Amino acid sequence: MMNDKIRRNGPFRKRWGRVAALAVAAALTVGASACTSASEVNDQAGEGGNGAASTSNKIAFDYPFTSVSLYAPLVQMMTDAAEARGYEVVTTDDAESLDRQVSNLTGLATSDVAAIVSFPLEPASVINIMKQAQGNGIKWVTYAENIEGQDGFIDFAGEKTGRAQVESFVAWADANGIASGTVLLGTNETVNIGRTRTNGMREALAELAPGFTVVEQAAVNVEQGLAAGRAELAKNPDLVAGLGVNDDVAMGLAQAFKEAGRTGSDLVYVGGNDGNPQLLQMIKDPDSVVRGTVAFDVAAVGAALANVPIDLIEGKGDGSYVIEYWALTADSPQLDEILAGLG
Numbered sequence: 628m629m630n631d632k633i634r635r636n637g638p639f640r641k642r643w644g645r646v647a648a649l650a651v652a653a654a655l656t657v658g659a660s661a662c663t664s665a666s667e668v669n670d671q672a673g674e675g676g677n678g679a680a681s682t683s684n685k686i687a688f689d690y691p692f693t694s695v696s697l698y699a700p701l702v703q704m705m706t707d708a709a710e711a712r713g714y715e716v717v718t719t720d721d722a723e724s725l726d727r728q729v730s731n732l733t734g735l736a737t738s739d740v741a742a743i744v745s746f747p748l749e750p751a752s753v754i755n756i757m758k759q760a761q762g763n764g765i766k767w768v769t770y771a772e773n774i775e776g777q778d779g780f781i782d783f784a785g786e787k788t789g790r791a792q793v794e795s796f797v798a799w800a801d802a803n804g805i806a807s808g809t810v811l812l813g814t815n816e817t818v819n820i821g822r823t824r825t826n827g828m829r830e831a832l833a834e835l836a837p838g839f840t841v842v843e844q845a846a847v848n849v850e851q852g853l854a855a856g857r858a859e860l861a862k863n864p865d866l867v868a869g870l871g872v873n874d875d876v877a878m879g880l881a882q883a884f885k886e887a888g889r890t891g892s893d894l895v896y897v898g899g900n901d902g903n904p905q906l907l908q909m910i911k912d913p914d915s916v917v918r919g920t921v922a923f924d925v926a927a928v929g930a931a932l933a934n935v936p937i938d939l940i941e942g943k944g945d946g947s948y949v950i951e952y953w954a955l956t957a958d959s960p961q962l963d964e965i966l967a968g969l970g
Contacts, residue, residue, distance in 0.1 A: 682741070683739045683740055683741040684713055684714045684715055684741065685714065685715045685716075685717050685738075685739065685740040685741060686705075686709055686714055686715070686716055686717065686740065686741060686742045686743075686744065686933065686936050686937065687716075687717040687718070687719065687735050687738075687740045687742070687743045687744065687745075688702060688705060688716060688717070688718050688719070688744050688932060689718075689719045689721065689728065689731060689732060689735070689743060689744065689745040689746065689747075690702075690718070690719070690721070690746050690770070691721035691722070691723050691724070691728055691746060691748050692723060692746075693720065693721070693722070694723075695875070696875075696903060696904075696905075697901070697903070697925060700925065700929065701925065701928065701929045701932065702716065702718060702929075703929070704925070704926055704928075704929025704930060704932070705929050705930070705932035705933045706933075707929075708929065708930040708932070708933035708934060709933040709937065712933070712934075712937050714741075714933065714937055716933070717735075717740060719731040719732075719735070721748075723748070725748045725749055725752060728747070728748055728752075728753075729752055729753065729756065732745060732753055732756045732760075733756055733759075735760065735765075736756050736757075736759040736760035736763060736765065737759070737763060740765060741764075741765065741766065741936075741940050742765060742766035742767070742768060742936035742937070742939060742940055743757075743760055743765055743766070743767055743768070743936075744768040744769075744770055744781070744932055744935070744936055745757075745767070745768070745769060745770060746769075746770040746771050746772065746818075747769065747772055747774070748817075748818065750769075750772050750773075750774050750819075753774070754774060754775075754776075757774060757776065757777065758776065761776075761778070766778045766779070766936055766939040766940055766946075767779075768780060768781065768935050768936050768939070768946065769781070770932075771783050771818065771819060771820040772818070772819045772820075773819070777946075778939050778946050779935050779936065779939050779945075779946025779947060779948075780946065780947055780948070781928070781931055781932070781935060781948045781950075782947070782948065782949045782950065783820050783823075783923070783950050784949055784950055784952060785819070785820050785821075785822070785823025785824040785826075785827060786823045786824070786826055786827035786830070787827060787952075788824060788827065788900055788921045788923075788952050789823065789824040789825065789826065789827020789828040789829075789830075789831065789872075789900070790827045790828070790830070790831040791827075791921045791952065791954040792824075792827075792828055792831075792870055792898050792899075792900055792919070792920075792921055792954075793827075793828055793831035793832050793835055793836065793870070794831065794835065794954065795898055795918070795919040795921075795954050795956055796810070796836070796868055796870060796896050796898055796918075796919070797835045797836050798956075799896050799918055799919070799956070800836070800867075800868075800896070803894055805867060805894060806838045807838040807839060807840075808839055808840070808865065808866075808867030808868070809839065809840045809841075809842060809859075809863050809865070809866050809867060809868075810832065810836070810839050810840070810841050810842070810866075810867060810868040810869070810870065811842050811843070811844065811855065811856065811859045811866055811868070811869045811870070811880065812825065812828055812829070812832075812841060812842070812843045812844075812869075812870050812872075813843075813844060813845075813846035813851070813852050813855050813869065813870065813871040813872055813876035813877070813879070813880060814828075814843050814844070814845055814846070814872055815845065815846070815847045815872045815873075815876075816845065817847070821847070821872050821873075824872050824873075824900055825872055828870055828872075829841070839867070839868075842859060842863075844858065844859065846871065846872070846876045846879065847872070847873070847875070847876065848875045848876065848879070849875045849876070849878050849879040849882075850879060851876065851879065852869075852871055852875065852876035852877065852878065852879020852880045852882075852883075853879035853880070853882050853883050854879070855876075855879070855880065855883075856869055856879060856880040856881075856882070856883025856884060857883045857886070859883075860883055860884070860887045864887065866884075866895075867894065867895060867896065868895065868896040868897065868898075869881075869883075869884070869896075869897045869898075870897075870898050870899075871897075871898070871899045871900065872900060873899060873900050873901050873903075874899035874900065874901040874902065874903035874905075874906040874920055875899075875901075875903065876899065877897055877898060877899030877900075877906060877917065877920065878899070878903070878905065878906055878909070878917075880897050881897045881909060881915060881916055881917045884897065884916045885916070889916050890914050890915075890916070891912065891913045891914045891915050891916060893916065895916040896916070896918045896919075897916045897917045897918060898917070898918055898919040898920060899917070899919075899920040899921075900920060900921045901920065901921070901922065901923065902920055902921070902922025902923060902925070902953075902955070903920070906920050907920065907922070907955070907962060910955065910956065910957050910962060911957060911962065918956060918957065919954065919955060919956040919957075920954075920955055921952050921953070921954050921955070922952065922953050922955050922961075923950045923951065923952045923953075924950065924951050924952075927950070927951065928948075928950060931948040934948075935947075935948050
């Protein structure tokens, strides 16, 4: 179940400490000893097509954005959870290319994997592949998207986390007596998780902050967030806030404000979404304009990447998982707990 409130418990702190350690270790092992590559599995592909359930112990994780900082620890946590239940993890290398993703998934659909967990760049492009895989007895779990006919899904509660970002900003603005100004949104319309987070921010700003002017620029990483912030600050030096569709964008926005001479003592707000450890450190820095983020339980998601498909393979559960998340600011007790676990 999703939890709109900040959770206060020790296991969360311990899991975040594990994330910090795995971020280094997994970066060295993912693609080597931690899991098998999809190409190795595809080389062993059979004829399939009889609809019988696969008897394999292999689960494929198809994630196109392998350069993001949370990818390696997610894969390692998935691998740990899978191995605990007697399964092996296979990964793809899509390099953010739709053509490569389609090629990799096409191979997996006739391979001996028992389940595929996929973050599709374009859901419409993989529907027939999903059906082919299911016809070969392979379970299909969609990550951060939804496809009609899927066996299961992992949902990132995009609109609700986008709204939580805005609620934190509005609380900060109210506390500082700010009722108007311009807010820059770093948006992403290319994938479902980006669209839903963007829509959540838009709708919440219209409802909760009607006195503010909202401008938007597309951005999905630090470099694009920095470029968006620089461009908007050049037009509007009095920009009061920047909200990133993810924490990488927020870090870029924060850098743009820093270049413009803004510090933590200025009435400027930057917020993100994900709970990137680097951004969490920035929230605690009194010289930073980063004021908040929405963090999800990375360890729980990593475990779900294994447990959701395995449960489907074994005929258990309903195939669904919705993340838990926490709106964090410098005053949140969880922030100190998380940072202590990262130390």
